Amino acid sequence: MSIFDLFSRNKPVDDMRRAEAAYEKVASLKGDSHEARSLRLRMGLICRAHLDKTFVDGAEQTAAWEELARTALIQGVPMPEAPKPSKFQKIRSGDTEIYAYLPEEFVNEAFALGSRYQRTELSAPKAIEAMQALAHQISHYELRLPEPFQVLDFLREELAAQAALEEAAESDPTDANMPPGASMP
Numbered sequence: 001m002s003i004f005d006l007f008s009r010n011k012p013v014d015d016m017r018r019a020e021a022a023y024e025k026v027a028s029l030k031g032d033s034h035e036a037r038s039l040r041l042r043m044g045l046i047c048r049a050h051l052d053k054t055f056v057d058g059a060e061q062t063a064a065w066e067e068l069a070r071t072a073l074i075q076g077v078p079m080p081e082a083p084k085p086s087k088f089q090k091i092r093s094g095d096t097e098i099y100a101y102l103p104e105e106f107v108n109e110a111f112a113l114g115s116r117y118q119r120t121e122l123s124a125p126k127a128i129e130a131m132q133a134l135a136h137q138i139s140h141y142e143l144r145l146p147e148p149f150q151v152l153d154f155l156r157e158e159l160a161a162q163a164a165l166e167e168a169a170e171s172d173p174t175d176a177n178m179p180p181g182a183s184m185p
Contacts, residue, residue, distance in 0.1 A: 012099070016088045019101040023047075027142050040143045047138055048149040049091040050100040051110050055131060055152065057085065058114025066119075085111035102138070109134055124159055128152050 026043040029036045061083035068080045085107040089100045102110075113130050116122040122130070131151045139148035150156075 015099045016101070019088060019099040023101045023103075029144075040145055044139060044143055044145050044149045046091065046093070046098075046100045047102060047143070048135065048151055050089045050102050051106070051131065051135060051138075051151050052154070053089045053091065054085055054102070054107050054110040055114035055117070055127075057089075058083075058111035059118035060114075061111075062115040062118040083111075083115075106134060106138060124155055128155055128159075 023043065023046075026039050029039065065080060065083050072079050087101055087104055087107050089102075090097050091100045110131065113122065113127055113134075117124070117127040128151075132148070135151045136148040139145040
C-alpha cells in the first residue's frame, strides 16, 4: 500500500482523518526498509507543500485581516478575529488534490512566519532561514529523513532574480533603468 492509497475521494473530514493517520503512520515508522524510506520521502514532499502553503496563507490572511482591522477601526466596530492556521492543507498530488496534515506546533510556526514576513518584521532571507529550520526539524526529528526538504523555493527564486537584476545594474549602470528593448540615444 502506498501513502497515496490512504487518500481517496470521500468527504473532506474523512480525507483529513486519513491525512493525519498517514502522517502519524509515517512518523512512527521504525524500520529503514526501502518501503519505509520511500514513504518518508513522499511524506516529506507532502510536508514541504503544506509548509509552503501555510507560510503563504499566513502572509495572505494577515494582509486581509489588517485591511479588515483598519476598516473596523475607522467604522468603530469590533475588531475581526485574528486568522488562525489549519493543520490541513489541500495540495495537488499528480492529477488529484489531497489533504496534507501537519501537527499544530508546526503550522502555528509556519503561519506566524508568513504573517511576520507580510508585516515586514522578517526579511525574505530570514524568513527562508526560519522556515528551513522548521523543515529541518520535521525532516530530521519527525520523518527521520537523511536530508531535509527545502522550502520556499518560490521566495528563493524571487531573491535570486532580484540579485541577478542588481548584479546586472552594477555591471552596466547605463542600461539598468532602461525598459527591455529600449536603446541608448
